[in-house]
Amino acid sequence: MRAWIRPEIPALPGHSNPPRIFDTASQQLVEAAPDDVARLYVCGITPYDATHLGHANTYLTYDLLQRVWLDAGYRVHYAQNITDIDDPLLERAIATGVDWRELADEQIELFRQDMACLSILPPDDYVAVTEMITEIAEAVCILLDRGIAYRVPTPDAAGDDIYFDNRAAERAAPWRLGEESNLDSATMLQFFAERGGDPDREGKRDALDPLLWRASRDGEPFWPSRVGEGRPGWHIECSVIALKHLGLDFTVQGGGSDLVFPHHELSAGHAAALSGHPLARVYSHAGMIAYQGEKMSKSLGNLVKVSELRAAGVDPRVIRLALLGHHYRSDWEWTDADLAAATARLAAWQDPAALTPADASHALSAAGVLAELRDALADDLDAPTALAVVDNALSHGVDDPALAVAAVDALLGVRLRN
Template identity: 55%
Template structure:
């Protein structure tokens, strides 16, 4: 599977700072110190509907991570998956009387268009669950043969008790885990499981559903968590720098994936930091496909909204915060974009070197994009009220905003 084209990232003078970011597992800030190549895995979409603002906010957060690392003169090895076979996709395809493969391809193509328009830097490897199946099967077999997985009516389940570090990503108690498992794709009430929290690794073929040859596992398809584990281990190896996604992935997805990998490899942890973005709401509820309360990036673009304004609307909120999408949020971003573009269109302006360092410091401090935006606002206000004589300043501001915030002025 291919990703989307990369927008150019301007080079800035000087060098960025190492990133301090909130780690869900330790419940505090950690300073990331990757080697020359920073490694990040971000969980991708299940392509049964278009990209909504919740998706966009999540991928914007991890785009900022990449930009901070690039500014430190590191390379970035970014991997993202596409869950192109899963129950929600199959259910939507059946509802709309469309082939599930065609639906996945259509929505993945639209996602690529949205990411391109928003200037999100693409992953080096963009991998679909279906194409990962040949690498998933042997991992499930290894877990089964090691006694960390078991068969139940043809399905293969992972035993969470096989990992002594299970629970150290989300830090939830058993009751909270069981509740979230039921809400987020698990089956804690299924009779015969060793532990209600045990997740499925391999689902035996069901009538009328797609399936693949699983070797000794039989015909079937992979579970959700093992998909990401196989892709991450194949392309990044163990103990990579950041595992990312929305806050609703901390449990069960990232918790289970970490346990799968830790039992398979015999090392801890799977990732050095687990980083989670907040939820975006609409009309008082989390924006989600299941609720149908969605604002789509593609629809905003069709309505003529500048993608740079959409990106500024996302950047106006701290990535870990839960926030509400409103018409005013978008209007504020449109107005801000207009002010910024007018300010950098002038032939000269106030010195901008200090501004570049302010943006760098804000982003290095747990991706504090609102603080970075406020710093640019202050420079724009000085440009409007005082002016300046530095003929290079508007260009410096424009390049810094592009390189570090992903907004083209």
């Protein structure tokens, strides 16, 4: 699957420090310093509706992380999936009378356009689940052979559904249920029920055991495999894609905080059971954006869509600045004030006199501004502080405006001059 065009990143003098980011599993800041190549996996979209600001905030977070890594002199290998076969996509296709493949293709293309307009760095491997069915089915076979998966009779299907045995995985792999999320059993059960799980499914060994392979039902798409006709469960797809494209124990797994449990927790369990290694060194999560008093979500329909803002004439750099105005881990509510503030900020930064000192004797060092930007972003991707650094530079002017402009472009992804 092709991604989108990569924005150019200006070269800057010197190097940043390795970033320190918050690790959900350990609940502390840790240095995300790879040995050589920084390997990043971020969960992608289920393409049944357009990109909303919650999506954009997540992908902007890991765009910033990549920019800091690159500025620190690391090579980056970034993989992202597309869940182009799943219940929400099929349900939307039926509701709208559109073939599920056409709906997925349409929304994936719109997502590409949104990401390109926002100057988000694309993944090196952009992988659709439908491109990986054979590999995923083989992984399910391995788990069955190892006694870490089991079949559940499914009378209304062509075969048996297959489930992951959490307790067997805990005995066999370097993984424990709850070690990433730090949630108690009651909260895990609540989230599992709310976020695609089936705790009440008859025949399961444990309520929190997740689906690995869904046997084919009438009217649903399916693929032949050694485990029978069917399609993958949600979590196993990311495990297999990440292991194939990034290898063992990669640097960072990222996504929105609503994926901490069950998706990231169980994806890590599947990967550990398959490989004998932890999935990632750091588990990182972006906060949620609310709108009209509720978390922005497709199910509620309270979406502010990137494509609709663009169609209304909003400069994509304004959208990017509005998101950068909030720390990536914070939960916050989008209002018109965010758009107004970001519009005013871009106008100020774009002013032809911006960064040019009225009095050269009071100008700031552009090299010093660059150092402050690097320090802010290396400290848990502190974009609000980085924006304040640029605002301060504007109020004084700098001795080398071209360097400051290049720094804003390279590190914050906001191009001020053509």
